[in-house]
Amino acid sequence: MDMIIDNIPFLLKGAYYTLLITVVSMFFGLIIGLITAIARLKGNRFFRNVARVYVSIIRGTPPLVQIFIVYFGLVDFGIELGSLTAAYIALSINIGAYVSEAFRGAIQAVPAGQTEAALATGMTEAQAIRRIVIPQAIRIAIPPLGNTFVGMLKETSLVSVIAVTELMRSAQLLIAQYYVYMPFYLTIALMYWIMSTVFTFILNRLEKRLSVY
């Protein structure tokens, strides 16, 4: 037990990186996802296809492979990324594909009459999407995005393999030092679970707050 308590600061630092990677990747993933969703729904044929291929590749390949491609593979092209940067990039691109699917469904769930009403008042298509469709779509997308977000939190454990000292790797380092497994794995499992629960709670609150109408 003392062994765990002594190392709590170290594990908390790992948890901090886990959170940081989750939030940063989710932030860029949201931007990528929104752009991709709009490209798929409103873009010309070229952008539609680029978006579709992107989503298809990301969803059809293991995230671990994607992380390795960004960290180890890009070196062949002279691009050497720090492990944390590589983690941000790989996970943002990964999560963007899933976010785009959530947004795409949500945008399609906004009734066509909303766009028509906006167009009829003289708005351009872009204005109608930005001012009328997207705000409603975001509210619809919050529950699926919440799931994606919590999924992301857990998926960050994968970047331990490229030497990012997040929660998973923190535990592995301690295990290498003490030669005991169970206490550390149980501890980080508990920490992941707490973070997931807190996120879920916050998202539920957000959902309630945004559904005032």
Added chain:
Amino acid sequence: MIQISDLSKSFDQQEVIKNISLTIPAHQVVAVIGPSGSGKSTFLRCINGLEKITGGAISVNNHQLFAKDSRKVQQKTIHAIRQDTGMVFQQFNLYPHKTVIENVMEALIVVKKQSKEQAKAIASKVLKQVGLQEKENVYPSKLSGGQQQRVAIARALAMEPKIMLFDEPTSALDPELVGEVLKVMKELADEGMTMVIVTHEMRFAQDAADRILFMADGQIVEDAEPKKFFLHPSKERAQKFLAKVNEF
């Protein structure tokens, strides 16, 4: 004000509007009636470009839209036409995430680039006109259907359109709420607004309209003054339709 020549519209292979030509002068109130599936709503939606026309031409307040124009030219024309027309929908289509006054202010800010204060002043004025000034700060979901439709009318009026298009504005309303919406529309008609109204309200068409267009199978079968149309329809299709409507 509105000139339509040889207008046609097809969805895939199906022709919904067949070579309609007509002129609607300023300040005229036109009621479009006819059996469902006759193309009334499609006809109305062609006027402000919500449906892409497949043949002929439409001129609204001198903005001329030709079916043969390129997409880009058409988009420009349609955008100009929409600045001069307001539209009211069967399902209201209010923005659920915005309050009543925000619904009305939205296009003033986004399209006319007005300041919030200017937009607010205008929105308040038109909401008063439709009798909803106390509902400014509530969300549409808290309103009755009749109130929602009046907000939708206010939203259109705020842009100071020269023409108002109504697509079955009372069809989705409970019977007891129809009157309040028709009253606002009647006031608008009396003020001299040019209006094209697709409707199933025969009484209203008779009382408020200057002209009846009876449509069937994508064509205008009869084009007459209300009195003449309702008392002595000349075409058999119209006679049959009115007989059915009057059965109850």
